Structure formats: C-alpha cells, structure tokens
Amino acid sequence: NIKMEMFDDFKRMNKRQVYYQVLNFGMIIASALMIWKGMMVATGSESPIVVVLSGSMEPAFYRGDLLFLGNDRSDPIRAGEIVVFKIEGRDIPIVHRVIKVHETHEGKIKFLTKGDNNEVDDRGLYKPGQLWVEKHHVVGRARGFVPYVGMVTIIMNDYPKLKYAVLGLLGLFVLLHRE
Amino acid sequence: MNTFLSRLNTLFAFSISVVAAVTFACFLTTHFLDYTQDVEIEVKKAIVKNMEEFYVGEKHDLGHIRFSLKANMTPVFNWNCKELFLYLMAEYETPRNKINQVVLWDKIINRGENAVLDLKKVHAKYYFFDDGSDLRGKNITLSLHWNVIPNAGYLWRVKGRQDLGYTLPDSYAGSRV
Structure with a gap:
C-alpha cells in the first residue's frame, strides 16, 4: 500500500521533475563524498572516522564504538596515545595504544603498540619479522570518542542483505519522494 | 497522514x-575543565642488566625499577569520564635516539572504583628494554600520565604536575636480581 503511494507520487511527475529528482539524488551522493574527503584534508587522516571492531581495547572502547581520528604531522606520536595503523597482509586496521617510542635525531619514529585488554604487546600481530610500527603504517590517531554509533555499520556488515535493502529503500525514497 | x-x-x-x-x-x-593532578613518584630500587631482548634477538640494556606512587585521581572523574588509563613513562635521550619513551606500568581505573593511588615498592609491569645498550648511568625522567576516556568527547592525554628525574646505576647488576 505504502509502496503504491510512493509510485503514485512518481507517476504524477513530469519530465523536468524526474530530472530534478535524479539530480537531487546525485547531489546527496556528491555532498556525502565531499564531506568525507574534506574531513580527510582537515584531519590529515586517510580515514577520519573508524568503527571499533574488536574488544582488545576494552573497557575503553567496545565493539561498535566510533572514533574520530586526527593525524597532525607537526605533533609527533608519543607513548600513551591510541593509534590506528595498518599491518601489511591484514585488511582491517588495528586500534591500539603506543607503549614505546624511539625517535632518532633525524626525527624518524618507530613505536610499539599494545591493546589495553591484551596481556602482551603486538609483536605477535605484526608481519613476521616486523618489530616496530612506523609513520607510514599510521592511518590516524584517536582524538574523539562516541559510543555505540558504529553498531549500525557492524550490523550492516554482518548482514549484507540488510545493508542492500536499507540502501536500496533509502535511494528509492529519495528518488521517488516529492517534497 | x-x-x-x-x-x-x-x-x-x-x-x-x-x-x-x-x-x-x-x-x-x-571540555574546558582542568584534568591535571598532583603526583608523587619515588624510585625505590633500580638496576640495569644487559640481556637478549625477546623477538628482537639482540642484546640490549634492560632496566628494572621498583617504584612508589601517590596520587588522588578522584577529582578527575566527572559525569563525562568513563575510565582513566594511567601510565608511568620513562623518558630519556641516548646517542642513538633523541627521544626514548617507555611505558613501565599502567592501570585502568573505571568510574566508581577507588581512584586514590598509594602504591609502595611496585615492580614495573613491562620490560624496560632500551633500543640499544645505553641505560647505564642514564638520566631518566619518570612521569605519570593519564588518558581520559569519556562517555563521549575528546580523549585527553594529561601529564601529572610533578615528575621525577633519576639516574640509573652506572654498572650492570650481577646475575642475581
């Protein structure tokens, strides 16, 4: 019944209104992309918002919590910070705390990480033979925290069909609904 | 409708x-509150050894420190502080590195738990391995820091108001610890 009403709206549109709806849809996509890329520029992080996927930082971060990242080049990495970094051969970035930093006189930094909830440091997680994390591994550094919000993306990733259903319905709604 | x-x-x-x-x-x-606090750190015993670091497979200097610590973290907690992550850090300079920072000990205090610290002669929790072999007679600075984990907001990193300069012994300890 609701579906039919939606299509009724669409049937009553003339050609111009249809173009307008399509352009409107494009605008939404483009703005979202611009906001994301703008945040990348502002924060210096290639992924300014990440969702916590593991329990290795409990009780600080739980699965589904949202982190805002920064990556200010002029502010060097120091022990005690929480960094998000990538390890070669692993798709998912790791969110862990820095427990050891060595910076040479030339300013080259290497550091060791550990999850608050883990018993040992991360050398077992790194690529075999890798002893340190370096600047080029870093995706960003945790600056802000919001709980639970990332749960939505976790549920969507766990149930891909739900993701496509929700995205499809939202897209359809924007395309067909007339203000 | x-x-x-x-x-x-x-x-x-x-x-x-x-x-x-x-x-x-x-x-x-x-967001605009002061999260700093007074801290009292005291080194009770310190030795330096030279031994092979696990994973690394090289002989490096290993410091061992027993310390006492006093701090009252209660005022840091407010309605937007879920957890405090406290860590004791040793900082020093060597010919090899301009900055060396090693976390020796840490503690999580959750909201509602006792936030008054009075530790006596505690062993460091993590191995204090140097990046080379430069710990003998080294001046190190010990400081307590905390990371404020909010319910929602900024993840503050705060340094205690006082820190401690300490000189490590200038010869290696014997095999007995």
Whole structure:
C-alpha cells in the first residue's frame, strides 16, 4: 500500500521533475563524498572516522564504538596515545595504544603498540619479522570518542542483505519522494 | 497522514535528536575543565642488566625499577569520564635516539572504583628494554600520565604536575636480581 503511494507520487511527475529528482539524488551522493574527503584534508587522516571492531581495547572502547581520528604531522606520536595503523597482509586496521617510542635525531619514529585488554604487546600481530610500527603504517590517531554509533555499520556488515535493502529503500525514497 | 508508522517515525527521530543533544551537552560541559593532578613518584630500587631482548634477538640494556606512587585521581572523574588509563613513562635521550619513551606500568581505573593511588615498592609491569645498550648511568625522567576516556568527547592525554628525574646505576647488576 505504502509502496503504491510512493509510485503514485512518481507517476504524477513530469519530465523536468524526474530530472530534478535524479539530480537531487546525485547531489546527496556528491555532498556525502565531499564531506568525507574534506574531513580527510582537515584531519590529515586517510580515514577520519573508524568503527571499533574488536574488544582488545576494552573497557575503553567496545565493539561498535566510533572514533574520530586526527593525524597532525607537526605533533609527533608519543607513548600513551591510541593509534590506528595498518599491518601489511591484514585488511582491517588495528586500534591500539603506543607503549614505546624511539625517535632518532633525524626525527624518524618507530613505536610499539599494545591493546589495553591484551596481556602482551603486538609483536605477535605484526608481519613476521616486523618489530616496530612506523609513520607510514599510521592511518590516524584517536582524538574523539562516541559510543555505540558504529553498531549500525557492524550490523550492516554482518548482514549484507540488510545493508542492500536499507540502501536500496533509502535511494528509492529519495528518488521517488516529492517534497 | 497520522498513521501509526509516521507517528513511530517522528517519535524515533525525536528521541535520536534528544540523545544527540544530551551527548553533545555532556561533551561541552566537560571540555574546558582542568584534568591535571598532583603526583608523587619515588624510585625505590633500580638496576640495569644487559640481556637478549625477546623477538628482537639482540642484546640490549634492560632496566628494572621498583617504584612508589601517590596520587588522588578522584577529582578527575566527572559525569563525562568513563575510565582513566594511567601510565608511568620513562623518558630519556641516548646517542642513538633523541627521544626514548617507555611505558613501565599502567592501570585502568573505571568510574566508581577507588581512584586514590598509594602504591609502595611496585615492580614495573613491562620490560624496560632500551633500543640499544645505553641505560647505564642514564638520566631518566619518570612521569605519570593519564588518558581520559569519556562517555563521549575528546580523549585527553594529561601529564601529572610533578615528575621525577633519576639516574640509573652506572654498572650492570650481577646475575642475581
């Protein structure tokens, strides 16, 4: 019944209104992309918002919590910070705390990480033979925290069909609904 | 117009806005507070050895420190502080590195737990391996820091108001610890 009403709206549109709806849809996509890329520029992080996927930082971060990242080049990495970094051969970035930093006189930094909830440091997680994390591994550094919000993306990733259903319905709604 | 679904939708949207506004207020009301605190650190015993570092497979200097620590973290907790992550850090300079920072000990204090620290002669929790073999007679600075984990907001990293300079012994300890 609701579906039919939606299509009724669409049937009553003339050609111009249809173009307008399509352009409107494009605008939404483009703005979202611009906001994301703008945040990348502002924060210096290639992924300014990440969702916590593991329990290795409990009780600080739980699965589904949202982190805002920064990556200010002029502010060097120091022990005690929480960094998000990538390890070669692993798709998912790791969110862990820095427990050891060595910076040479030339300013080259290497550091060791550990999850608050883990018993040992991360050398077992790194690529075999890798002893340190370096600047080029870093995706960003945790600056802000919001709980639970990332749960939505976790549920969507766990149930891909739900993701496509929700995205499809939202897209359809924007395309067909007339203000 | 006023179908059950549209009412449910309005109610849901309104609840979300209220939760978001309250969360933001929570962040704003605690963002400009002072999170620093007095700290008393004392080194009770320190030795330096030279031994092979696991994983690394090289002989490096290993410091061992027993320390006492006094601090009252109660005032740091407010309605937007879920957890404090405290860590004791040793900082020093060597010919090899301009900055060396090693976390020796850490502790998590959750909201509602006892936040008064009075530790006596505690062993470091993590191995104090140097990046080379430069710990003998080294001047190190010990400082307590904390990372404030909020319910929602900025993840502050705060340094205690006092730190401690300490000189490690200038010869290796024997095999007995």
